[in-house]
Amino acid sequence: MKLIFEKSQPGRRGIGVPKPDLPVPEVPSELARKEAPRLPELAEPEVLRHFTELSTRNFGIDTGFYPLGSCTMKYNPRINERLVGLPGFAGLHPLVEDDAAQGALELEWRLQEILLEVTGLDAVSLQPAAGSQGELTGLMLFHAYFRDKGEDEQRRKIVIPDTAHGTNPASVTMSGYELTPVKTDARGNIDVEDLRGKVDEHTAGLMLTNPSTLGLFDENIEEIRDIFRSVDALMYYDGANLNAVCGISRPGDMGFDVVHINLHKTFSQPHGGGGPGGGPIAVRDILEPFLPVPVIVNDSGTFRLDYDRPKTIGKVRAFTGPFGVFVRSYAFMRSYGPGLREMSEVAVLNANYMLARLKNDYDLLYDRLCMHEFVLSARNLKKEHGVNALDVAKRLMDYGFHPPTVYFPLVVPEALMIEPTESEAKETLDAFCDAMLAIAREAADEPELVHDAPHSRPVKRLDEVRAAKEQIVRFRFEEHPAEQRAGDRELELQKGA
Amino acid sequence: MASSESYPDDLLYHPEHDWARIEGDEAVLGVTWYAQDALGELVHYEPPDVGATIGKNSSYGEVESVKAVSDLVSPLSGEVLEVNQKVVDAPETVNEDPYGDGWLIRIRLANPDEQTQLLDLEAYRKVLEEA
Amino acid sequence: MSYLSLTAADRDAMLATIGVASVDELFRDIPPAMRYGRALDVAPALTEAELQRHLEELAGKNVVDEICFLGAGIYDHYVPAVVDAVLQRGELLTAYTPYQPEMSQGVLQAIFEYQTAVCELTGMDVSNASGYDGTTVAADACFVAKHATGKSKIVVTEATNPQVRQVVKTYAPGFGLEVVEVPHEGGTTDPARLRDAAQGAAAVIFQQPNFFGILENAPELAAAANDAEAMPIAHVDLVSLGVLEAPGKYGCAMAIGEGQSAGNAMSYGGPHYGFLAARSDLIRRLPGRIVGETVDAAGDRGYVLTLQTREQHIRREKATSNITTNQTLLALAGLVHLSLLGPRGLRELGDTCMALAAYAKERLGAAGLEPVFSDKATFKEFAIHTGRPARDALGDARAKGVYAGYPLGRDYAGLDDALLVAVTEKRTVEEIDRLVEALS
Structure with missing residues (x-):
């Protein structure tokens, strides 16, 4: 073309x-x-x-099933597109005086209130533009908090498990911290013994995704919390996988001090071919003084932006954040109400159903119930038939599906990371599982068919080296x-x- | 394009899949067949500056494929005398000929005694078996 | 309302396949003390019609019917209908990052075209697929400059957008950077003073047109930075680049900016996109996605994400940035708008903004509202003295249905009576006359 x-x-x-x-x-x-x-x-x-x-x-959720692990590709309600385009939202300049933006500020404040309930924490900043910027902002708050206590020089290390998204270590570097990696144990949890030896008075905190990128809830979370508490370090919750536990378990109740929420994942934002997103953070009260400016204040139903925050870290993005993202996510939350819990339950049910159907034909390194996603390995197909995870991914396209995430997390060889979300009908889940099982048979019977896939897309495999x-x-x-x-x-x- | 698996017996090896060929008080360094195979076709080589000092077991540069990046770990300490420009221009040379045209740097040894700590072929093969 | 499909029978069948008795059992790995034992305390679910009404009520509490002369970084430009039509194509709207190129040639080609358009406008060699906004790309550019030069000082002109400066300062400690500001002199930056400040700096950031709407002598500022061996970084407005010289033509190492002006509604500040373009030698240090051309197994042209080893999912703690999700959809909006304008339309857009702004400046001056920086050439925005606290003048004008501008005293000491007035192609002569009347 x-x-x-x-x-x-x-x-x-x-x-x-x-x-x-x-x-x-x-x-x-x-x-x-x-x-x-x-x-x-x-x-x-x-x-x-x-x-x-x-x-x-191109292929989107509107086209078909998109089980891209870690990205929570759920249905994007069309009403939300109409709402974000309302002239009272789309035509509002971000620098108008607060009296002209009462509806926008009220929406942001209401969104914050729901986020506080879902996370179990005390204060929110909507400003970060994406999850990774939420991470960076959270780590800036760590610095500010310890600087305020006179401990910033001493506490230089952030602990991150080897299953973490690459954004976590990258955020550590960008915030001026040093990375302390920690291993994963045989059940897919943080290796607590490895952890004990790595946490001390030089530790600023932990960054953890729970459930992890393996789709597993860390069974030792109470012990992990106690280890960090014992040295007065902070805990950061990467909310990338919040879709598993909405209304079921709250990061604040798990002991975390900062959480970022990927609005574009859990609370349904059209991903737009790569963005936009939204990465608000919720924090415990001890970190509230350091939040970015402005902060939204509710004076008995009249809303204003407060810039007079002497301990603020400053600004990480212009204005109050990506407002249109807030409109869509707020609308999504309001359409579910307390049913957000059922949303997570169905996401987890769907994932476990697919896992049960597939685990006999693909390798599974950690044979447990999963949360909202699971990670299979194609190493058996590679060893026996020379068909790897990428081949399986490409062949799935011929069956009309977007492939799962492949080769991540790094601790699983030939990884296929599958996240169905709550949006799908059982027939869709079955059709995808049938395709996966068919491909496993093709790998044995007609490996060339799988190697040369896709056969049905506008282009063949592309030469990335070139x-x-x-x-x-x-x-x-x-x-x-x-x-x-x-x-x-x-x-x-x-x-x- | 890809070479077939081999490990010459006149080289010294480092467990991070790097090799050294000692030539008097100098050494030529590169990565092993195993390393280039694990990375896939190389598309970029970030060499050190000529004249730079490099330390044993520390990184002196990087090689990249489209999906991975790997630190180059020096098996020996020394001063960089020469960078293989052919690999800078055509990184896939490493895949084609990891022990010949695909060498990476030449150094002057700072501490020739260090070579006794490196692996011979037999010891390196044990590392490979465990990998 | 709910967007869920499963029937009770579906659930029973699925639980049986899994081999558990209840959905609750699926959560057995969560310690009991960490379970949330009650219903979420949020308002009841709304139907679609109720939702529409609720959001309309909220939107109705915002004031958007005053004639907008407010700018200061976000502008009331016209967004063509075709932009909306393209953005509502579900295949583009509901896709994610094109990790699997065979499924994503549409988005990949669109990004490649966006990169081309940004390079054409800025005169640079390479562009990424977008950053979060016009402030964060400035912080990104500082990170690039630090690693490219090995230096740890950044110089920013005071006439650069205050929010850009604030974000750079917020990021700086983590990057190990010191930020130095160079004051403006009568609304513009003195090249000699900038040259002095730039000694030992990794980069110099200046804005063209600057925050006051004034045309800096950008080639001289870039030359001053280059003299000091600091990378010149121009923060520019895409809409101005039909009439103003491209930063690549006057020696800039990078060109960055807020893309909202092209294709995006103001939307209370976002989501928008930031653009970041650079000289070709910086390509390996750029943050974010980059799309490259290649061929498929049949030899046909196609597009892929390229140079991904720069990025966090591969290089992790050594990555050029932590960015993953960017602003592709909003950048696509920019591309569609620019494609509709073409070179001639973009030129005319700049001309019209300048003509209307010049008319407004002249009429306001004639009414006794003198320009703050009287001898300086401006683009679509300019500062005036109101002769009283600017917020008072703003309030009086708003009472007459005109949102007259941005009070500069918010960010600049000594400019408490100054209002920054922006005029886009959407404003008419009649509306400008109302502005003059409202402020007089």
Whole structure:
């Protein structure tokens, strides 16, 4: 399929711009653009068709089952799209005085209240733009808290299990801490003996995903909490897997001091091909003074933004956060109400059902009940038939499914990480399991069929080595003379032409 | 393109799958067949600067495939005399010829006695069996 | 309301397959003391119609019918209908990061086109797939500069958006960076003073047009940074780049900014997207996703996420950033808008903003509301003296249905009577006349 730049023809355009009958000031020549940018020139119908055609070469939850482990690809209610577009939300400037934003502030405050109930903590900042930014913000709060106590110099280490998402260690580095990795035991829990030797007065805290990326609830969580409490260290809860325990178990009650909530996962945000997301954090009262500014204050039903917070860490993003994300997630929460618990129950039921159907034909390193997701291994297929996890993933496409997450977590070889979410009908779960079982048979009978998959997508397997070596990361106009004619020319200097 | 599995017996090995060929008071360093096979086709080599001092058991650079990145662990201490430009330009040379054209750096040994701590082929094969 | 499918019979059959008696049993690994033994204390579930009414009530409490002259980083530009149509395509809207390229050629190609458009506009060689917003990309750029230069000082001009500066300062301690601000002089930055401050710095961040809407002598600022061997980083407005020179043409190492102006509603501050583009030699240090062109097994062109070894899921604690989720959907909105405009439309958009803003500045001046920085060329935004506390002037104008601007005293000492007025192509001559009347 052509790039939009390859469809460009000089002189076409898609949308007009108002032209008031006013003189246009001259830009000083040393600051003025000399060559027009080679943006595409197309009429509106071609622009719409181009992007519609792109959409047909893509797969979303609206298209079908998307069990991408760790990403919680659940249904995105269409009503939420309508709500976020309400003129009173979409047309609101973020810097208006608080009296003009009472509805927005009330929505944010109500969202915070629900997050407090779900997490069992005391205060919220909605500002972080994604889970990873929530992590970084949480670690900044660790620094601020210990600096306030005069212990920041002493406490340099953050403990992270080897099953963690890569964001955790990356956030540790970005926040200026040092990483202390800890091992996983034979049941998929943190290795408590390994942990004991690594936690001391130099430890600032723990970052933990619970349930873990293996989809397992850490059975030793009380012991782990006591270890960190005994040295007055803090505990950070990576809320990536909150979809397993909403209304069932609360991070605050588990002993965690900071939680980030991936609104785009648990509380249904269309993932948009990579974003947006939202990563609010909830904290225990001891950390509240350090939260980013502004903080939303509710004065008996009148809401205002408070910037006067002497101990604040500052700002991690502009304004109060990604407001449209809040509208969608708030709407999602309100449509479930206390039924958020049932949401998590069904997510866990679905995952365990699939696990029960698949565990005899794929390897399972930790044979336990899972939570909202589970991790199989294709190492048996690789050893016996030379078919690896990537091959299984690609072959699933031919059956009409988005593949699971593969090769993560790193502690499982040939990992296939499957997260069905609560959204799916039993028939869908069965069809996916049937496909997985069929692929296991194909691996034995017709391994080439699996190796060469996918057979039904707009493209075959892509050469990633070539992409990394050639590094073509933008359209090269100079190698496409036809397009050069369309774009690479002197700027039309006549104003308002 | 890929070479077949081999481990020359005239090299000294490090358990992190690096090798050293001693040449007088200098040594040539690289990664073993096992290491390049585990990584897959290499697409990038981040070498040290010529003249840099590197320490035994510490990282002197990185190699990358599309899905993985690996520290290059030096089996010996010394000063970097030469970087293999051919691998900088064509990292897949390591996959094609890990012990020949795919060498990574040449160093002047800071402490020649260190070589006695490295593994011979027999000892390295035991490491491979456990991996 | 619920979005769940399972019937009671489904649940029974599934529990039987699992081999447990109840859903409760599935949670047996959670210690009893950590179970939440009661129903969540949240309001009852709403039906879709009730939800719509509730949210309409909340939206109705916001004031959006005042004529908007408020900018300061977020602008009331027109968003074309085709943008909405494209963003509501479920295949694009409800997909995630294109880890599996065969399932995601649509998003991958769109990002590749976005990267191309951002490079064209900024004159840079490479662009990532977007960052969170115009503030966080500034912090990202500092991280890049620190690692590329090995230096640990960042210089930011005071005429750069205050929120950008705040975010950079919040991130700086973790990065081991010291942040130095260079004051403005009469609304712009003095290149000689910037050169002095930039000695020993990893990078210099300046904004063009700057926070006051004024055109800095950006080529001289970039040259001053380069003289001091600090990386020049320009924070720019995409909408201005039809008329203003591309940062890549005057020696910048990176160009960053807030992308909201292209394709996105103001939406009380987000979600929007930040763009980050750089010289080609910095590609391995860039944060976030990058899409590259390649071929498939049949030799046909296709696109993949590339250079992923920079990223947290592979490099973990040594990654160039912790970013995972970015703002692809909002960046796509920007691409669609820019594609509809084309080079001529973008140029006209800049011209119209400048023409209307110049008219507003002249009329306000004639009414006794003098520009704060009278001799400086501006783009779509400018500061005026109101002759009294700016919040009072703002309040009086709002009573007449006009949201007149941003009180600069919030961020700049000594500018308590100053209002920053933004004029986009959506404003009309009549509306500007009402602004003048409302402030007079």
